[in-house]
Amino acid sequence: MTAQTTQLVGSAPSVPSAPGQHSARPAVRVTQLRVLRSEWTKLTSLRSTVWTLAAALAVTVLLGTILCRLAANDWPHYSPEGRATFDAAATSLSGMYLAQLAIGVLGVLVISGEYTTGMIRASLGVVPRRLPVLWAKVTTFAVASFVLMVVANLIAFTAGQGMLSSRHIDVALSDPGVLRAVLGTAFYVTAIGVLGMALGAILRNTPAALGTLFGVLLVLPQIVGALPRSLARVGDYLPSTSGDALMQVTHGSDLPSPTHGLLVLLAYLVVTVTTAAVLLVRRDA
Template sequence: MTTPAITPARVLHSEWHKLWTVRSTWITVLASVGFLLGVGILMGATYTSDGGDSDVDTVILTLYGSQLGAICLAVLGILVTAGEYSTGLIRASLIAVPRRLPVLWAKATVFTGVVLTVSFVAALVTFLTAQLFLSDTDQAASLADEGVLAAIAGTAAGVTLLGLIALGLGAALRSVPGGIGAFIGGVMVLPEVLGMLPYDAVDTAIRYFPTQAAGALGSATPMETAASPGAALLALCLWAAATLIVPALLLKRRDV
């Protein structure tokens, strides 16, 4: 009996199956959607035109819950990689795929496809639902308005790339607590600390840090203190690539 050949499609199918057969995937995905939709409805239902928030971008206002959702999906990204090291399942995965790197790329590909799709659909539904409450206010908007659909897609892209960075951190550190700590401390807290320094060069550099770049992608109107959407997207892609290169190198050099 011949052993089935290891193909990219089979590795992808394996990672897809592993992703959806663990309870943590459903919990984190549903929590992410719940935060996004719940906060969006809350913002829409409680908004008043004389409340002082008329200068807030409409997409940012309705999708404010994406920040909480991004944390849930970042945890999922860490569990996708570091979770296998904690359970020992990674040994079976690497024995099945001796070249090793296809396992990492398959995990990243499946994660990206799932999170991008879920985030975009959830953001779209949240925006449209919130607009039911905002239709008679100064925050009323539609998908046909300039920049709105791009900002919704940008929000989904930002959340996805932040999750991909978390996935890379989990793969590099091979520890769920370590990955979560590195993501919260290095990706979310560090830019806020650096922002306290009184240097213009630091302020400019911070615009291209992951969370700040993701925020720039989710605005329908240009933000004076943020990077342009194109530059922000490029920065996020480079951050994600960098965090994936490290575990790729480690996979080639370490025994497991």
Template sequence: MSTTQPAPQVQHRQFQAAEFRVTFPGLVRSEWIKFWSVRSVVVTMAVSFVAIVGIGVLTSLATRAAFSTPEGAQAMAAQGFDGVAASLTGAQMGTLIVAAVGVIVVAGEFSTGMIRTSVVTAPRRLGIIGAKAVVLAVNVTVVTAVAVLLAFLLGQAVLNTRDLGASLGDDGVVRALLGNVAMLVGVALAGLGVGALIRNAAGGICTVVAAIFVVPLLLMPIPESWGGDHIREFWFSNTVTNATLVSQSDSYLSAGTGFGVFVAWVVVLLGLGALALRNRDV
């Protein structure tokens, strides 16, 4: 008589899926990788560095040449010579370039469809543009700060050959350097907001170019009786003018007030971009 042996009991080990949460530091790391993985962004950042330094040095050379004759020296003095402004001329061109970087960072994802992946990863969406803003601000600050300082040092070295240069210890010089860096970072963040609103790289860049270079020219003919002077003072690209100069101009807001209005412009544009990203379909 045979007996049936019971089958051995197999114990199955229960596995529990690990829970992963999307955190803001994780989004920042992701955006950092994406920022330096896009060739157009890397090239544009390099171009901004070269433009700030190169144009500043070339302008300083041209200024020194203008002082080589008595007539040229008189003309420069009549225009209100500012050696620091001459060496930082490249920062004005740099605003256009870093604004393009801000637009590309977000609009490029809409053109490639990558934004859908980002939204699936972070459904609340606001963290996406917040992480982009942090990464953009950090990178633009570092790159442009080095470029602005180098442009100043090289430009003043050129001007010092005719005893026209300034030093970091002179009144208003450090403020002008920091003001130019703050202007570049703010314009880049404004470009990010515009890019999130328009969602097209070409359209966003054209809009920023118009806001920085075209609209101020169109505001010039507005008479003072219509409030033209106040409109010009409070326009986005004019607000920070005195913060970037050693010699202050009465035609613009004071350095402190102008910088505060400039920050308000940037916050509003970023906020509008964030609302568009959160509420509109992708």
């Protein structure tokens, strides 16, 4: 707790002085910037963070490259309809389906782990108000995840298009919609991580938060897919569908627009993070 306190305020706590004497170390005011620095230090000092981010980068690059290689090998057997709807950019970015799980798990652990170990009491005890801690956690995690996923997507895209170039079916980053897909996919994976963090703050229990996150990402799409056709459009409001919409460049009739996907993701984030903030203020640590 002492180390956390020192890191957060940027100076060791002042020692009470005798009457008539001045403290040798004046108290330093806790600011949002100092809280951000503290949370960044905590995030980057955990081995789980480094390994999980490395895993997300690896699966993004490897899966995208492998799928592009397979598509290039199988291209002569594609039907005319399959060739017309083939999305070279989305194929190279398909690693997001595994990366979202890694980043989502990390988002849950970043905050639920502190409730498990009791470290959250130290963080909240040092900061006069609780919300700056939550804002700092969300900001540092979102920035780290987004930057990593942009880098991973660019590497996966470059490697994947290199595989597809043997069949002359590759696309360039400057082609319409491609850069949007690269950045949009990175935003989607980051949003899933922040969603996991919000669930961790709301439920304060790692298994419960992970179960809820995986249920939303993996189970709900299966349930919605089994609904009658008249109710199938409910799937347009799932986070996973929004990710597909942001990743696709060649859009099919069954996918919403990228703008729709972006707005749906933002709505999920606003609702869950706001709920986490309200509960953080109202409940005991």
